[in-house]
Amino acid sequence: MSRPIALFILGHAGTGKSFLTDYFVKQQRLERQCWCVMDKDAVAENWTGPLLHALGQNPNDRDSPFFKEHVRDLQYLSTLRIARDQLDIGLNVVLPGPWNRELASSALFSTGELGFPAAARLCHVWLELPQAVRKERIIKRGDIRDQWKLDHWDAYFGALKRPPAVEDGRVPTLDASLPIAEQARMLEELVKSSS
16 A cells, blocks of 8 residues: 655645645546545634634634634644544545645654654645735635735735745745646646655
């Protein structure tokens, strides 16, 4: 049996992480390859809003300093914990999301620090897209959880940086303005080359 893969599809908001994930997984199913999608928004959505509300905060907040200090890590840890169980039974998992802290600390490159089985293979890709396109996509999707970003766009966007692991080549980049079929093809080649 081959080693299970943990594929991290990374990038800032609006780069198309979830869209690429969905397309890629559907294409993989056609080739009889099974992936479990571990989207931290889906994993944590039922409890994040109520927790924020109980803490006296806006239940739709996903970007403020308060959220990042008190709730953000719980979402990510919950996602990693469930992903671990899937990898333990031999399933491949794809984890779309920013994963900024884990990327900055290099935890994203260590199965041990992620709590994953040692046999798991880690694969990463960073989606690149111009700021104007990202903002347009964020507005178009109309998700109330993005309101803080839009209300504080200059501060939000000004704080975004290309991670050192992307700059130094540890994480390859993918042009998210390419047609989705081309992105998925390139992603499949990246996954195959990581084995």
